[in-house]
Amino acid sequence: MARTANHWQVYMVRCADGTLYTGVTIDVARRVAQHNGTGANGARYTRARQPVKLVYQEKAANRSTACKREYRIKQLNRREKLALIAAGSRIISAAKRR
Numbered sequence: 471m472a473r474t475a476n477h478w479q480v481y482m483v484r485c486a487d488g489t490l491y492t493g494v495t496i497d498v499a500r501r502v503a504q505h506n507g508t509g510a511n512g513a514r515y516t517r518a519r520q521p522v523k524l525v526y527q528e529k530a531a532n533r534s535t536a537c538k539r540e541y542r543i544k545q546l547n548r549r550e551k552l553a554l555i556a557a558g559s560r561i562i563s564a565a566k567r568r
């Protein structure tokens with residue numbers, strides 16, 4: 471079954487220990503819930519670092535684009551990731567004011 475209504479997204483969560491985890495999914499809310507222990511499909515990395523909080527997400531055209539973007543984000547150092555999160559927060563805040 472084709473998932474035409476859903477969009478692939480890249481997301482970052484902040485773990486309880488302050489580390490950042492980056493991933494891709496179609497359903498960000500479901501994936502964050504899984505990282506927080508709902509269901510059995512949370513990433514091994516986040517299992518020992520719960521709870522996690524969604525701090526960043528961006529849409530991608532398809533799975534390939536999402537995975538490439540995930541790779542690029544994972545290559546960033548922590549300071550650059552925090553800047554990306556801050557920039558995303560400013561964009562969202564500006565859109566809500568309109």
